[in-house]
Amino acid sequence: MLFGVPYDQLAILAVGLLAAGAATGILAGVFGVGGGAVIVPVLYELFGVVGVPLEIRMPLCVGTSLAIIIPTSIRSFQAHRAKGAVDMEVLRAWAVPVVVGVIVGSAVARYAPPGVFKAVFIFVAGLSAYRLLTGKELKFGTGMPGPAGMVASGGIIGVLSSLMGIGGGQLGNLVMMAYGHTIHKAIATxxxxxxLISIPGALGYIYAGWPKAAEFPQVAAIQFPFALGYVSLIGFLLFIPTSIWTAPIGARIAHSLPKRKLEVAFGLFLLIVCLRFLWDVVAR
Structure with a gap:
């Protein structure tokens, strides 16, 4: 026993997280993404194998995903900003409403049933899958919306991202490209x-899930020191090294495939995940 957890349960969880991190790294390298769109569904299946109940499985996946995104998002932002590619005016206009949206989403996470998280994932991932599979881009105009539009879009991005466990890149790219920005400027910004999303989001999920350890004493994955609230510390520590190690393998695979095939492949991956979560919602 370690901290009251049987060694066999701990071993299954640790080996599973290492394997899940490796699988996520390959998928991230192939599809060019590293956020919750890949991390959450992989963790969802793993936590199911180790016996995490449905009532807490999805928020545990989302909170852990947000924590995993923190170091990569900071490094990515620093790199893009150093190249002068970030539109700081857009980012400043989004900053407050995005953070407020994340706080609202984290508060919702404390009380929301599992179906809410799955519905948000299905909606956002389904929209991305449609865009990737059809090759169609949304067009709203040129420039960016006025102050009210920036507040509204920033708030929506914050809420949806915090409930889906993503860094906001998918939604931010979608909005900026719809208003005529190039994909490079959209990705950088x-x-x-x-x-803005991952740090307050992870803290919010720690708070939201804090009481759950006492409610589920038999679940090792939610107990301290293996987790803080809805953030799996062991997941955070084991996921990142293996995903970083295997990401170049996925990248080499990606470079051998045409861009359109990659878009279709990622679209199909997101579609499968949507159908998986939809089945869970309908079946229960």
Missing amino acids: SSGLGV
């Missing part, structure tokens, strides 16, 4: 959203 959206990298800043990852910092």
